[in-house]
Amino acid sequence: MASINDVARKAGVAKSTVSKVLNNYQLVSEETKAKVEAAVLELGYVPNSVAVSLSRKEFNRVGLIVDIRHNSQFIDEIDMQYLTGAFEMSKEYQIEVVTFFSSQFDSMTAKQVVSYLKAQRINCLIIYNLSIENQNLVKLIEKQEFYCVLVDSPIVNEKTSSVSIDHFTAQYDVAKKTIEENEYKRKVLYIAGGKGSYITDQRLAAIKKLKDELHFELIVKYGDFNEFKAREIIFKWAEKADIIVCASDMMAIGAVFALTEMDIFRPVCGFDGIPLMGYTKIAMNTIRQNFFEKSKRAFYELKKLLDGEKGQHIEMPYEICRVDYIDVIQK
Amino acid sequence: MASINDVARKAGVAKSTVSKVLNNYQLVSEETKAKVEAAVLELGYVPNSVAVSLSRKEFNRVGLIVDIRHNSQFIDEIDMQYLTGAFEMSKEYQIEVVTFFSSQFDSMTAKQVVSYLKAQRINCLIIYNLSIENQNLVKLIEKQEFYCVLVDSPIVNEKTSSVSIDHFTAQYDVAKKTIEENEYKRKVLYIAGGKGSYITDQRLAAIKKLKDELHFELIVKYGDFNEFKAREIIFKWAEKADIIVCASDMMAIGAVFALTEMDIFRPVCGFDGIPLMGYTKIAMNTIRQNFFEKSKRAFYELKKLLDGEKGQHIEMPYEICRVDYIDVIQK
DNA sequence: TTGTACGCGTTATCAA
């Protein structure tokens, strides 16, 4: 690998001159510029990014922390969308990203997590779906050791932004619509997400508000965003309810398939609007959010933090919809 | 961020001594070792990995090149499995990875690709599903500019290994089984993958061999691994055939749904064994391969290349199966 | 406009 010295020698100039040409300094004569560029081309010179970072004292790398659950063979497509969005932005902004699974940190102390990340020159994080149970990540955010953007967790401070849809209103809207479409339903089974999750709490609050307004009976069970658990909840509780509201599409799918096996019908609504829903050919109300865009926005907000802005909350749009197979497969 | 100098000062030793302690040199007295370790702990010192790389002249980073297709909203879960497997190994081996989408390279020349990768200190690649059309990647492999492991492409040289199932035999087996289960079928519609893809050619060869052996009529159409194209092929050609063999599950799903819409029945078989199949509740023969393990193995083979071994071909196992919903959701 | 010299945080060599 050719170094800047080789280029300088070949071009017959000092290496600082080469550096200036490469970094588009003014005050370089066209002549030397041409010489240097010729040498660069000839040698196929590519700056050593390690040396560049060291010299510039820049160590911006973004850690992407996703919460991939291996509960099912089916890897969450939501996380895939998140990662794809972030990868795309990392190319655009020329900022490196490193991917982590939150489960990695479970066995570490808060301090170890910090050291581990810093050793990898990570100074900012995008954390998707933070769970309160992940105490070392929560602490790390509070201590503001890193620039953070939280996707779907409502924490904001000087160095922390959050990007999220309005989970409360969204859950309220979709549940209300579904319940009103089925007027005579008076007993609602709500399959909530995970106990430590922020979004779970917000969505749960919405269904409770709705309960007070519409005066229905409410049974709440936690499905941990896991379709298999949702399935088992259905087997146990569905007959006692006459409408099912699920805090995620995956759980809603588990619920519908379980209901089919029980050979009973209950209206079900979901949350997320994942394409997978199209393949199941189940028609249900759900909330569609654009995970890809959410992740891109999170990256953008991170960039603003790096540029010195203070943390803020960003609200992303959503819509009530049904996911059709035909819409999913058409690009 | 504390540096090695701070530690040295605090411990009252030279920085070279600190370095020795940190890198487990022999010939360091227990006493100084203790002093240094105390200082490290107190300052929360973490070595700057950029400086380490620069000093050691080590720049091992693995580029993961996936071929994510945005043809459908549904991001290929196969790629996600590949990435997850590679991420896991990167943690284990402490080798950094960087993710790329092959489409990024479409607009570059071969030289530009090399520069681009080298500038990011990438010296090895895992390329998933290389297409022959991706000429700059093909050249890069031939010139042996990087250590490469190809997943599902049969190129091997000094610095290039390949990890793959036996696509020929697998396609042969699953097609034969499906055809024999439906004795009276004599006209086969084969929906192949993409024209430039190595696996497409291997699988196509298998169906042709089978044709010669079983004497059926064969119609071949290219679906580019795209379910929407498969769907359109079905609308045009399905009535002329009485059995459909697809080179991927995604296309098979598109085919079955299209057949349903046409209100005709044709036996269909797929390839890959993706979990998504379980959600469609379609029962068909397919080939199950473990993408996660394949990717992990690819990483392992890369490590061997880095350790000086020569490139080789690795064959991974597969099995004929049907993907059941209930198997997919149970962990 | 160009070049010299130093610093970035490490590791490694060689004296002491």
Place this chain on the structure above:
DNA sequence: TTGATAACGCGTACAA
């Protein structure tokens, strides 16, 4: 057993 000191490749004040 320890400590100067020279790399590593690059950016950048500052001097020329």
